[in-house]
Amino acid sequence: MATTQQPAVEPNPLLEGLRLRRTPDPCALVIFGASGDLTKRKLFPALYSLALRRLLPEHFGIVGVARTEETDDQFRDAMKAAVQEFGRDDFREETWDWIAERMRYVATDFADEEGQQRVVSALNDLDEHYGTAGNRVYYLAVPPDAISTLVHEIGEHRSAEGWTRLIVEKPFGRDLASAQELNAQLQEHFAENEVFRIDHYLGKETVQNLLALRFANGIFEPIWNRQFVDHIQITVAESIGIEGRAAFYEQAGAIRDIFQNHLLQLVALTAMEPPIDFTDDSVRNEKVKVLRAMHTPGPKHVVRGQYGPGFVEGEEVPGYRDEEGVARDSRTETFVSAKLFVDNWRWADTPFYLRAGKRLARRETTIAIEFKRAPHPPFEEAAEEELRPNVLVVHIQPDEGVSLEFAAKVPGQGMTLRTVHMDFLYGGAFRTGIPEAYERLILDCLLGDATLFTRSDEVEEQWSLVDAIVAAWKRDRPAFPNYEAGTWGPAAADELIRRDGRSWRRH
């Protein structure tokens, strides 16, 4: 019997060697919580920067949804002012006009069925006039208690044409049970690859640079293990207080605000095995293995703190309990530090010391890998304190970059040693301007790339660890406040690391 063969599809020879940028499909972005701070400070400035660089699809539209009564034009004016105030680029009227004409606003309560119909009408209007083709990205920039309703409403009204994606802001739940419940709700309406759980730290260039540092250089990975690394310190320090977010912060505290997401993600990226490629599941598979390998620290290995009054950058600042909206006897922690272990072949018995807090001495996020000391330095004249270990520091903010501390001989007679820094300053080597995390993350979502977003199992592993810590806290009453604003946290945090014969890095 004769068989017919499909003609081979000839590859396009004109594409060879072209540096093509991936362009997102036509789509409409719906922002729930459009009158909120996140939308003004981060989302619209990011959208403007993407539009300026022509990274948004040509067929694009935005629907802002919030309870605030506003017209389309009032919404446009408010967002224009936000871009001018918070954007990183010079303001160009023609770029803004391109965005503004594609903007719609719907004032509604999120649970209001009639309001949801108006959102659908606005989207249909964008499909008709701007060719957004039924593709939808829903950005849930709303308080946690509104998410469940919205997930249901969006799921019920999802477009029959095109694709649908959902960006969910942190906090993703407040414990393991609520996170599992939210994941289950999401899974009722959406597949996992349609859900983009944002942790904006993962969108930071320097966090991604950690992966480049580890996996694009041959010199680091062979020593990136328990044989050569003495311990790792990860610090997420903020000098600011709660900035009027008492209602949220009283419920969350440092452990839910920073530790559960940013800090544990940084641990995962630092400790993960090399992924086989840089696709979303390959990277997230390796991260989740690290999270599963962390064992719950005992109560002696976790310290919590709350700031009292003090001075930050010379300015007198109130204690946490004196902040507006905070209970006078609040037991919410504004600082947490912990010693964790990753129980796997690479990291067994290598401590990870973590700390995060508000109203600390300075704003700084760093990952410091402290290597074991030289086994037998042959310099009799050099005092022992001169022989400090090598430390590789990844500076995530500010002054993004990488530095390596090593010993060098002080010029002159004798063998006097001093620790010097070899610095790679991100902004110094690449003068193109570092994109904001939200630019990268919004664009990745439009492209359908979930590599820098958190998967459901990662979130649940993170909550599992946090739940165990919080459960232990319920058994005692902390003597808060226990650190002065403008310091590096409670004395117990210093003791936590000093017990092991180590100390926090000097800043």
Add this chain to the structure above:
Amino acid sequence: MATALASIAEIEHELGAQRIDAATGEPFQRTSVMSHVAWVPEAWVEAAEDVLSGLAERHPSRTIVLFPDPDADDGLDASVQVDCFRAGEGRQVCTETIRLRLGGKRSEAPASVIEPLLLPDLPAFLRWRGLPPFGERQFEQLVAAVDRLIIDSTEWPGLPQPYERLAEIFDRVAVSDIAWARTSRWRPHLATLWPGIADVSRVKVTGTEAQAHLLAGWLRSRLQREIAMEHEPAERLAAVELDGEPVPFPPGDPPDPADLLSDELERFTRDRVYEDAVRATA
């Protein structure tokens, strides 16, 4: 901050001095990602300075600008400039520009001047203004000393013949051509016309002569067929017709010259598609 200097040792000494912040006595942070050598004959001085200004900030580098002056007395006449830019909170990084006037016989042996000044272990780029004197000593020397040659064949008279000479150096040095980069908006756009474009037999290009030759060469080499070329002179690439049919204008704005050079400074490997296009220009 310019001081007249007459030897490599003096240049290095002056660089060392300028790296110290006069106010604090502390050294500036020096950041370099490459050495950038520019060969700038008299006729190109103004244009070269225009492009160089602003480039240092985007590509922290040691830039060595060579001004050949074969009719002058033998000798070096150099100046050094250290420019500092803010980088992070309270910190700044500095880049270095060395301007060297090569008088008399010094202009015949430029590689011996730049070799001691190239930053070790970093890529070296050579920007050559105008038509390179293929086969001549100073050009061959400099090409041997760098990793990448950047030319702009728009500046070349008598096209397409010089492309033949250019093709002879492809195995010795990676080449970037700003004229080729200026076609970068059109090539992806033309690629979208596949497979209809596969049988095209004539292309008319309204633009510079270099753009016309390179686009035609690109189509010939990629499509593996003879394609006749017609050229309508214009200062920039304004239109392309295929077999008499105008191709719609591609989206976006044309990049400015500093952006084009900046993009080429981020390339480190040979561009085989460009090389094929050059070979197919004749």
